[in-house]
Amino acid sequence: MNACAIVTGIGLETGLGRGQRTWEGLLSGRSAIVRLGEERGFSADAPPRYGAPLARLRTIDDLLDQLIADALEDANLRLPLSEQGIDPSRVGVAIGLSKGDLTRLRELVGWPDHEPDWTRFWPHGAASQVSRLLGATGPSLAPVAACATGLVAALRGLEWIRRGECDLVVVGGVDVSLDPLVIAAFARMNALAKVDPSNPTAAMRPWSRDRSGFLVGEGGALLVLESPALARRRGARSLARLVGGAIGSDAFHPTNLDPNPRRLAELILQALDDGAMRVQELDHLNVHGTATSSNDPLECQAARRALGIQADRVICVANKPQFGHLLGGAGAVELAVAVWTLSEGVVPPTLNTLPRDPVCDLQVVVSRGQPRPVRTALKISLGFGGHLAAAVLRREEG
Known part of the structure; x- marks a missing residue:
């Protein structure tokens, strides 16, 4: 079996709340979508817009400070890491954004009275900031793969641990994108869901016949990955094992997905093979689930093509109806949700799927979380420009 990485800590915040509040909100069927x-x-005075904001407006650097503190606490780590016998030169950071901090950009173009810190708008700023906070002198990378960014970052961290370059890596993605400029751009693309003002939480409708698009959310997640040797030496709690994955492209269009499921199906099989997992072992699939006309059937058809009859046995989930589309942070947050699904043995619901599109006929939980004996999981992320990523997880047994 290929070497794995142990997930020992998670720092996360979405519109549903911080850390476990997001998990509890998911299981209860709550949605953070508001005007x-x-x-x-x-x-x-303008046309109403909807999304899933954080409880208070945050800059990315402020959010990162909180996420890294929460992730370290969850992993039972303290700073400086060297005091726990962890070599800083073997600690890596892979954190991506889909764009720089728009708050900082507005400072730059708004001619503020004070000197704006324009370095905060650099896409690599998040990885650099967390490396400084950790005192980490190992590899520091800021992958950008549109809405697959957070998942690509996690797979980069796995690669460093497998190759023996790092003992510990902090991975993830964040995005604070509820800005009129971003929302207007998605509206011009006709990507945003149609909203009934009397019931905005029903707007995102993955796998439904009347789906019309997504709504944007804010937040992010950082995950602590450790080599099995370091986790054993520390006596660290294992939330799950990240055992494999694959990164690819459909090479089709700047924004449109290739409607042919062949490439995504190939990627799913590549990821399972990389994780030394047989198709028949897969229990759970966390989909990208944007509730757009093209995304949903593509994922379902690719899953059927890759998994065969196992597709009817896999329990699926799409999280975005509850905390919105987190763009660069989506893959990391949803990977963290998949980790919790394995460690807690409960599958969150997928809201608003009825009336179901017959093409999207895989199994989901509705309304509230449901206990299931989930031992393995696959997380898929897709991004504009054809970015594809898939990660494979196993529950820690014993």
Whole structure:
């Protein structure tokens, strides 16, 4: 079996709340979708816009400070890491954004009275910031793969541990994108869901016949990955094992997905093979699930093509109806949800799937979380530009 990475800690925040509050919100079937107000720059006189904001407006650097503190606490790590016998030169960071911090960009173009810190708008700023916080002198990388960014970052961390370059890697993705500029761009693309103002939480409808698109959320997640040797030496709790994955492209269009499921199906099989997992072992699939006309049938058809009859036995979930599409942070947050699904043995619901599109006929839980004996999981992320990523997890047994 190929070497794995042990997930020992998670720091996470979405519109559903911080850390376990997001998990509890998912299981209860709660959604964070609300109308966006003037505090986010949306005028009351303009057409209403909806999304899943964090409890308070955050800069990315402020959010990162919180996420890394929570991830380290969850992993029972303290700073400096060297005091726990961890060599800083063998600690890596892979954190991606889909764009720089828009708060900082607005400072730059708004001619503020104070000197704006324009380095905070650099896409690699998040990885650099966390490396400094950790005192980590190992590899520091800021992958950018559109909405697959967070998952690609996790797979880079796995690669460093497998190759023996790192003993510990902090991976993830964050995004704070509820900005009028971003929302207007998605609206022009007709990617945003149609919203009934009396029931905004029903707007995102993955796998439904009447799906119309996604709504944007805010947040992110950082995961602590450790080599099995370091985790054993520390006596660290294992939430799950990241055992494999694959990264690819459909090489089709700047924004449109290739409707042919062949390449995504190949990627799923590549990921399973890399994780030394047989198709028949797969229990759970966390999909990208954007509730767009092209994404949903593509994922379901690719799963059927790759998994065969096992596709009818796999329990699936799409998380975005509850905390929105987190763009660069989506893959990391949803990977963390898949880890919790394995460690807790409960599958979150997928909201608003009825009336079901007959093409999207895989199994989901509705309304509230449901206990299931989930031992293995596959997480898929897709991104504009054809970015594809898939990660394979196993529950820690014993």
